[in-house]
Amino acid sequence: MKLKINRLSTATNDFKTFEFTVSQENLLKALEEIKTNDDPTLTYRCGCKSGVCGSCTVRVNGVEKLACRTNIKEGDLVEPLKNSRVIKDLVVDVSHETLLIKKTNIGIKESASKNISQADVLKIDTQSNCILCNACYSSCPVYEVNKEFLGPFALTKALRYENDLKSQDEEIINSVQANGIWDCTLCSACTFVCPQGIDPKMDIMQLQNISSQKGYTNPYMNNFDNSMGFDSFDSNDFGFNPNGGF
Helix, strand or coil, X not given: CEEEEEXXXXXXXXXXXXXXXXXXXXXXXXXXXXXHHCCCCCCCCCCCCCCCCCCCEEEECCEEEEHHHCECCCCEEEECCCCCCEEECCEECCCHHHHHHHHCCCCCCCCCCCCCCHHHHHHHHHHHCCCCCCHHHHHCHHHHCCCCCCCHHXXXXXXXXXXXXXXXXXXXXXXXXXXXXXCCCCCCHHHHHCCCCCCHHHHHHHHHHHHHHCCCCCHHHHHCCXXXXXXXXCCCCCCCCCCCCC
């Protein structure tokens, strides 16, 4: 079958689409087939090859997928992840992971000697399965307008440590206020592409609820414009006049 790959040309600094004929249905094996038989310069990233490390994430027909878990169809288009600098072909710079997670102040603190029950473990079990594959980061539309946005995986990690009895540092919630939980559009794009079944949107909503309980407020509510055709609640005139002024 035919497989198309969108690759960055270092000579012209733009993308060009190349078409290859492959016999393998699994995408990662198809990429290995191309590199072995057709073009040894094809560059992609992979590690465990079993859906654990998350390093082989690419976009297939515009949707983020783990190459090792994806079966391809005739004419599929493979591209590198969005929102990251492309280094070569399907390999992107993922150094932002460390930076974004570092900003959330997460980690085990000095109270690590606390006794933990099985119920406590279950509270953090889902979020602990994040493999930092960057699928959610690539799918997130917020980065198109705000490059400083902490993003889905960093906020999921923040909730994981906020709910961890061995951590529970007040700084976690404080650190996700600016360029964090209130900047999310709750569009669910991150949830749809997560290969681990994690729901970052719901995690962010939980962080919003925790923040509200701790006295934080959505800063964008202060920017609500009452002049957008609605009358003030302080007024005796409540907006639309059904009599049309007659």
